[in-house]
Amino acid sequence: MIATITKHRLFWPAAILVVLLVTNVFFSGGFFKIEFRDGHLYGSIIDILRASAPLGLVALGMTLVIATGGIDLSVGAVVAIAGAIACLRISKLDDQNAVTGVLLAVGLALLLSLALGVWNGFLVATVGIQPIIATLILMVAGRGLAQLITDGQIITINSSPYKMIGAGYWLALPLSVIVAVGVAVIAAIIVRRSALGLLLESVGGNAEASRLAGIKSRWLILIVYVFAGLCAGIAGLMISSNVSSADGNNAGLLIELDAILAVVIGGTSLSGGRFSIAGTILGAVIIxxxxxxxxxxxxxxxxxxxxxxxxxxxxxxxxxxxxxEKFQRRRPPAPTAPQAQQKVEVTA
Known part of the structure; x- marks a missing residue:
């Protein structure tokens, strides 16, 4: 029973998470304390979940991209662009608390994120550029685009509706956590309750065999890059709204590396094929x-x-x-009952 549990792909990430959480108790006595004030939940655990939401979203999109055998290095730039375009649009509103104007700004940011995902997918699936090169183009150019949008300055806004995205609460929980969990659940249902997940693993495991089997891998690759762009865009809105500002230079900087790390910790194979959405979310929380x-x-x-x-x-x-396996081979196996009995007889 214990051997079966330890062989599960999520056992060791979960064990490390428990160790990290327990370690904090020795240095902060009230680490696990959660308070309910003004209808909201507060505490270190809630802070961890809130901080994990943007990274979890970016890593979620990265998981499906890696499942097809690709990689997306541009998610950090998309995070910066989404936050920059939303804050720029809101800063030009006469009333920054107008819900309609904020929704239009959010919609514009997400639409641009989708377009950037289409661009990555087009370069990889249609043009045939290697994923690491195709997304590296947007990683460099996108960061410059974010700085052009902000004119090299930090755009500061004062919008209560926009701040709800990253710092607001709903049903006593941070809204960002609810959004991240909702997106993860929807993605898990789609890829695990339909043939889509199997098709993604097939394309990532052996693209040529999938093509010969009649699978339209180009469309699948395009879809996962678009989804990765959308997830990065939502994360960009969370990060910028949490601080009520947009920084084209530093927003989302190196988040792509943490996202890849979360995917690997979660048990997804970087060579494509096998992937785990639950493992990715767990990896983001661990980081x-x-x-x-x-x-x-x-x-x-x-x-x-x-x-x-x-x-x-x-x-x-x-x-x-x-x-x-190598570690276990170094340890001598325990003698079986017949072997132990024979050893005793020889000794006697």
Missing amino acids: KTLDITIYTVGIPPEVTLLFKAVVVVVLCLAQAPKFR
Whole structure:
């Protein structure tokens, strides 16, 4: 029973998450304390969930892209562009609290995010450019586009409806967490309750065999890049609304690396094929929990990244079947009952 549980792909990520959470208790006694004030839930756990929402969305889109054997390095730029265009539009409103104007700004940002996803999908699926090169183009150009939108400045707004996206509450929970969970659930239902998930794994596992089998891989690849663009756009709205500003230079910076890391921690194969949505969400929570743990423990800033890398390496090794097999081979197997009895007789 225990051996079966430990072989599950989510066991080691879940175990590491528990260790990180328990570690915080020794340095912060009220770490697990959750308070209910003014109809809202507050506490360190809620803060972790709130911080994990944007990363979880970006990693969710990245998961489906990687499942097809691709990669998307442009999600950080899309995050910056979505936040920049939304804040720019809201800043020009006569009344920044007008719900209609805010919704139009949000819609424009998401529409642009979808267009950027179409651009990536077109380069990869139709033109045939390698995914890492195709998305690297938008990664560089998109960051410049975000700075052009903001004119190289930080756009600050004061809009209560827009702030609800990243800092608002609904049913006592952060709205960003509800949105992220909702998108993840919808994606999981679509890919696991239909043939779409099997088709994605087929394309990622063997694209040529899928093509010969009649699977239209081009459309599938286009769809996953569009979905990744949409997820990055929503994350960009969350990040910018949480701070009521847009920074084309720093918003979403290096989030693509954390997203890829969350996907790997969750058990998705970087070579394509097998993927896990639940594992990706768990990976995003682990990364943000690790960030908070680093600050709680008081690790010096100059070794923060090194500590984070060590934890990630340990986790990845713990998940690797080949590493576990080599480790188990070094340990001598326990003698069976007949062998033990024979050993006793020889000794006698």
